Amino acid sequence: MTNRLKTYDFKNACLFTGVIFIICSALFALCGTFIVNSITQEQELELAELSEELKSQYEEHGLDWILDDLELDDRPIWGRNESLERLDEHDNLFKVVQANRLLLGSQLSFNADDNPTWQTISFDSPQQFDVLTIRIDLGDALHVTMLQPKSYESRFIAAAIWRLYFYFISLFVVFVVCTILFIQYQNQAKLSQTKKALIEIAKAPDSTRLPVPKRASCDRDIAESINAMLDAIADLHGNMKTMSVGIAHDLKTPLSRVANRLQSMQHDINDPNLIETHLNHASNDLSAVISTFNNLVRLNSIESGQHKEKFVKLNLSELIYDLALSYLPVFEDSGRILEISTVNDVICFGDADLLSQLICNLLENALEYSNNDAHVWVRLQSHTGSALLQIGDNGPGIAKIDQPHVFERFYRADISRSKPGNGLGLSIVKAICQVHDARLDLLPEQKGAVFNIEVPTSN
Amino acid sequence: MKVLIVEDDFDTADFIKRGLEQNGDVAHHVGTAQQGMILATSEEFDVIIFDRLLPNMDGIDAVRILRGSNVATPIIMLTALSETVDRVSGLDAGADDYLVKPFDFSELYARLKALTRRQPLKQEALSLSIGDLVLERTARKVSRRGQALDLNPKEYQILEYLMMNPGQLVTKTMLLEKVWGFNFDPKTSLVQTHVSRLRNKVDKPFETELIKTIRGSGYILSDHD
Known part of the structure; x- marks a missing residue:
C-alpha cells in the first residue's frame, strides 16, 4: 500500500498534456493567422489608395507631378542590382512604361494585375521576395507597375508569434506535466490513506470509522x-x-x-x-x-409493502370498537378493566386484517405485561387529517432503559425470556404502522405502557 | 369421503393420506397439477386438496382452469406462504378454503368436513336446530327448550357457525377466520373466552352439554355424547 505514482498516472499526465498542447497550438495558429492577415489586408488597402491617388494626380497635373510625388527629380533607370537595393532600402519598386517602352524605374520584369496581388518572386537571386504588386493604367498607353515587399510590421509580428509559441509551449508542457503529476501524487496519498482506513474498518466494522478532515472540502x-x-x-x-x-x-x-x-x-x-x-x-x-x-x-x-395493493377505505372506529368489545370478556376474566372510548366514523385507508392485528398485539401486550388488576384503555379521537389511537395501561410500564428497543425484533425486556411470546409482537405493530404511514410512539414518563398511533384519515 | 390430493411433496401427501385412511376415507394422490386436473375432470371426488406450489404450474392457475371447466368440487389449497395476499388470490381463483403449512391433521380434517358437509340448505336455511337448541336467522334469536338466550353478536356468530357444522370439529383457527375475519393467530384466549361465555349461556342452565371441547383441537356441537 504505497502512495508512489503509478504507471497510469504518467500515462494520464501525458495524455492530458497532449490534449492541452493540441488545443494551445490550434489557438496560437488561429490568433496568429488572424493578426497577420489583418496587417497584410491593411497593406493592400494602402496600395490601392496610392494607386487611386496617382491616377487622379496624373489626370490633373501630368507625369511630372507623379515624379514629385514619388520623390524623384529626374527619370532614373535602375538596373538589376540597383533595383534590388532600392527594394531593400525603400520598401518599394516601380516602373513607368509607355507603349512597351520603359520611361523610368526598374528594368526588372514582373507582371501585375489591376488589383493588389501578392506574389513570390526570386528575380533570379537565391532570395525569395513576398511582394504585393499592382498595375495602374494612366491612359495614353502609359502605365505604372508597383511592387512592395511585405511590410516590416507583418514580418515582425509573424516572427514574434512563432517565437512566443515556441517558448510558451516548451515551458508550458513541462509545467503542465509537473502540475498533473503533483496532483496525482497528492490524490494517491489520499487514496492510500483511505484504503488503509477501509482495511481497518473491515477489521472492526461496527466501531472504526474514516477520519473526517476538519476543513470543509x-x-x-x-x-x-x-x-x-x-x-x-x-x-x-x-x-x-x-x-x-x-x-x-x-x-x-x-x-x-x-x-x-x-x-x-x-x-x-x-x-x-x-x-x-x-x-x-x-x-x-x-x-x-x-x-x-x-x-x-x-x-x-x-415490511415488503405487498399489502398496500389491497388497501381499501374502511371504518376504523367500527373496527376498533368491535375488536375491543371482543377483548372485553378476556380482560374481565383476567381481572383487568378495559375501557373503550371511540369516536364514530373515522374513515381511513388500509388493510382491515393488519389493523386488527395491530390492535390485538397491543391489547395482548397489555394482557401480558400490565398488573393483574390494571386499568387498560383503548381510545380513538379524530383531528383534522388524522386520528389518534391510544392503547395504554396504568402500570407497571416499560423500564426506561428498554424503551428505545421495544420495537426491535426479538427484543424482550425480560432477559430470562420466561414469559411466553417471541418478542415480535411490537415489531409487527411497528411494521403495520409504517405500511399505513401511521406514526407510532411509546409515550415517555407514564405510569404504564401507553402507545400512541396517529393514523392519516380520509374523511 | 373421497379425496383427491395434488401435492408434489410425498411426505406431506403420505401424512394426509394416512390420516384420511385411518378415518375410513378414500384418498388418491397425484404429484403434478396436470395429473390432478385430468383426474379432477374425469372422476367424481367429494373434495380436492391442491398444493399451491407445484412443479411447472402454480396451483392457483390449475384451480382457475378447473373452475373454468365447470368442476364444482370443493377445493382446499395448501401453501407454505402464510400471507393474506396469497390467501385472497387463492380464494379469488375459486378455491373454497386455504390452509397454511405446517398444519395439524385435525385442522385439515375439520376443514375438509366443513367443505363436504356444507349443504346449500344449511347456508340458506332460515333456522338451524340441534336437539332442543334453535337459532332463527331472520330474527337473530336463539332459544333452548323454548327459553330465549341472550347472546352478544360474537357469541351468536360462533354458535351459528357451529350449528352449520353439527357433529363436526370446528377449530380455533376456523372460528378466528369465520367469526373475526383474522388471518393471524392472536396469542391469548380470545376464542376460548367467547366460547366459554357462550357455553355458560347455552349449556350451563341445562342438563345436556351441546358444545364439547376437543382439547388442543377445537369444538364440536352435538346432541349425542
Missing part, C-alpha cells in the same frame, strides 16, 4: 457520507445479530424441551397415559417454534 463530504453509510450498515448488522440470537434462543428452548420429552417417552414407553402427556407437550413446544417462524414471515411480508 469534498474529501470531508465523502468521508462523512461513507461514515453515515457504515453507521446504517452497522445498525442493520446489529439488528441481524439480535435477530439471529433471538431466533437461536427461541428455537433452542422449545427444541430442547422437545428433546427432553422424547427422552422421557423412551423412558415411559410402557405407560400410554404418560406417553400422551409427553406427546401433547412436545407438540405444543413445536407449535411455538412454528408460530415464531410464521410471525417472522408475516413481519417480512408486511
Whole structure:
C-alpha cells in the first residue's frame, strides 16, 4: 500500500498534456493567422489608395507631378542590382512604361494585375521576395507597375508569434506535466490513506470509522457520507445479530424441551397415559417454534409493502370498537378493566386484517405485561387529517432503559425470556404502522405502557 | 369421503393420506397439477386438496382452469406462504378454503368436513336446530327448550357457525377466520373466552352439554355424547 505514482498516472499526465498542447497550438495558429492577415489586408488597402491617388494626380497635373510625388527629380533607370537595393532600402519598386517602352524605374520584369496581388518572386537571386504588386493604367498607353515587399510590421509580428509559441509551449508542457503529476501524487496519498482506513474498518466494522478532515472540502463530504453509510450498515448488522440470537434462543428452548420429552417417552414407553402427556407437550413446544417462524414471515411480508395493493377505505372506529368489545370478556376474566372510548366514523385507508392485528398485539401486550388488576384503555379521537389511537395501561410500564428497543425484533425486556411470546409482537405493530404511514410512539414518563398511533384519515 | 390430493411433496401427501385412511376415507394422490386436473375432470371426488406450489404450474392457475371447466368440487389449497395476499388470490381463483403449512391433521380434517358437509340448505336455511337448541336467522334469536338466550353478536356468530357444522370439529383457527375475519393467530384466549361465555349461556342452565371441547383441537356441537 504505497502512495508512489503509478504507471497510469504518467500515462494520464501525458495524455492530458497532449490534449492541452493540441488545443494551445490550434489557438496560437488561429490568433496568429488572424493578426497577420489583418496587417497584410491593411497593406493592400494602402496600395490601392496610392494607386487611386496617382491616377487622379496624373489626370490633373501630368507625369511630372507623379515624379514629385514619388520623390524623384529626374527619370532614373535602375538596373538589376540597383533595383534590388532600392527594394531593400525603400520598401518599394516601380516602373513607368509607355507603349512597351520603359520611361523610368526598374528594368526588372514582373507582371501585375489591376488589383493588389501578392506574389513570390526570386528575380533570379537565391532570395525569395513576398511582394504585393499592382498595375495602374494612366491612359495614353502609359502605365505604372508597383511592387512592395511585405511590410516590416507583418514580418515582425509573424516572427514574434512563432517565437512566443515556441517558448510558451516548451515551458508550458513541462509545467503542465509537473502540475498533473503533483496532483496525482497528492490524490494517491489520499487514496492510500483511505484504503488503509477501509482495511481497518473491515477489521472492526461496527466501531472504526474514516477520519473526517476538519476543513470543509469534498474529501470531508465523502468521508462523512461513507461514515453515515457504515453507521446504517452497522445498525442493520446489529439488528441481524439480535435477530439471529433471538431466533437461536427461541428455537433452542422449545427444541430442547422437545428433546427432553422424547427422552422421557423412551423412558415411559410402557405407560400410554404418560406417553400422551409427553406427546401433547412436545407438540405444543413445536407449535411455538412454528408460530415464531410464521410471525417472522408475516413481519417480512408486511415490511415488503405487498399489502398496500389491497388497501381499501374502511371504518376504523367500527373496527376498533368491535375488536375491543371482543377483548372485553378476556380482560374481565383476567381481572383487568378495559375501557373503550371511540369516536364514530373515522374513515381511513388500509388493510382491515393488519389493523386488527395491530390492535390485538397491543391489547395482548397489555394482557401480558400490565398488573393483574390494571386499568387498560383503548381510545380513538379524530383531528383534522388524522386520528389518534391510544392503547395504554396504568402500570407497571416499560423500564426506561428498554424503551428505545421495544420495537426491535426479538427484543424482550425480560432477559430470562420466561414469559411466553417471541418478542415480535411490537415489531409487527411497528411494521403495520409504517405500511399505513401511521406514526407510532411509546409515550415517555407514564405510569404504564401507553402507545400512541396517529393514523392519516380520509374523511 | 373421497379425496383427491395434488401435492408434489410425498411426505406431506403420505401424512394426509394416512390420516384420511385411518378415518375410513378414500384418498388418491397425484404429484403434478396436470395429473390432478385430468383426474379432477374425469372422476367424481367429494373434495380436492391442491398444493399451491407445484412443479411447472402454480396451483392457483390449475384451480382457475378447473373452475373454468365447470368442476364444482370443493377445493382446499395448501401453501407454505402464510400471507393474506396469497390467501385472497387463492380464494379469488375459486378455491373454497386455504390452509397454511405446517398444519395439524385435525385442522385439515375439520376443514375438509366443513367443505363436504356444507349443504346449500344449511347456508340458506332460515333456522338451524340441534336437539332442543334453535337459532332463527331472520330474527337473530336463539332459544333452548323454548327459553330465549341472550347472546352478544360474537357469541351468536360462533354458535351459528357451529350449528352449520353439527357433529363436526370446528377449530380455533376456523372460528378466528369465520367469526373475526383474522388471518393471524392472536396469542391469548380470545376464542376460548367467547366460547366459554357462550357455553355458560347455552349449556350451563341445562342438563345436556351441546358444545364439547376437543382439547388442543377445537369444538364440536352435538346432541349425542
